[in-house]
Amino acid sequence: MEAVREAERKHIAMEVHDELGQMLTALKMNVSLLEMQLANDSAAMHKVDEMRALVDKTIQIVRNVASHLRPVALNFGLASALEWLVDDFKRHTRIPCHLHIQGAEPRFSDARATAIFRIAQESLTNVARHAGASRVKITISRINSGVELRISDDGRGFDTVEAGAGYSYGLQGMVERARLIDAKLHIESAQHTGTVISIDVAED
Ligand SMILES: Nc1ncnc2c1ncn2[C@@H]1O[C@H](COP(=O)(O)OP(=O)(O)OP(=O)(O)O)[C@@H](O)[C@H]1O
Ligand SMILES: [Mg+2]
Structure with missing residues (x-):
């Protein structure tokens, strides 16, 4: 049972890391593109900055969750x-x-x-x-x-x-x-x- 659970955790960790990680990276790139287009709208820029901070935080959380499931360090x-x-x-x-x-x-x-x-x-x-x-x-x-x-x-x-x-x-x-x-x-x-x-x- 433990061996099966461990294999499952490894699988979920990789899935979380790869799938969510990739989507969040795409999201971050889009936020950067948006930022360039909104360069002279300071209210919108402020929102974009907040979005970037949220995306960065989410990326960090995904990393933490993945490494708790299966530490890359192993x-x-x-x-x-x-x-x-x-x-x-x-x-x-x-x-x-x-x-x-x-x-x-x-x-x-x-x-x-x-x-x-x-x-x-x-x-x-x-x-x-x-x-x-x-x-x-x-x-x-x-x-x-x-x-x-x-x-x-x-x-x-x-x-x-x-x-x-x-x-x-x-x-x-x-x-x-x-x-x-x-x-x-x-x-x-x-x-x-x-x-x-x-x-x-x-x-x-
Ligand atoms: N390092 C420790 N110091 C003091 N008490 C401990 C320690 N490790 C375990 N215990 C005691 O032994 C009990 C059983 O530990 P166990 O890890 O099996 O269960 P748990 O931590 O209560 O719950 P879980 O199933 O989520 O781990 C704990 O509830 C706690 O009372
Ligand atoms: Mg315990």
């Missing part, structure tokens, strides 16, 4: 994608978040990189929504069996047994994604101690 490897994710997280939450990659950048197949990325993404979304953290750290390091990714926050933490009994999609999705790529997922958390999500995975 095409350049997991490290770039995580950098993008961290920047995005910092911009939206204003919570300091540090990415540390120890040693050479790990090499993963697209399926593995995507799964790891999605786990990191859901972890950060949870931090933003639930943790009330003041710092977040993401590290990638070498371990005997491969690579370990850790996402830790210093927030309020939660009862993992209780959360596991619920039917929320986030943590369950992480477990499922990890299982699909033969990775080990650990969730360590308790009230008032912060949360550490870690995943051990072999390199391809």
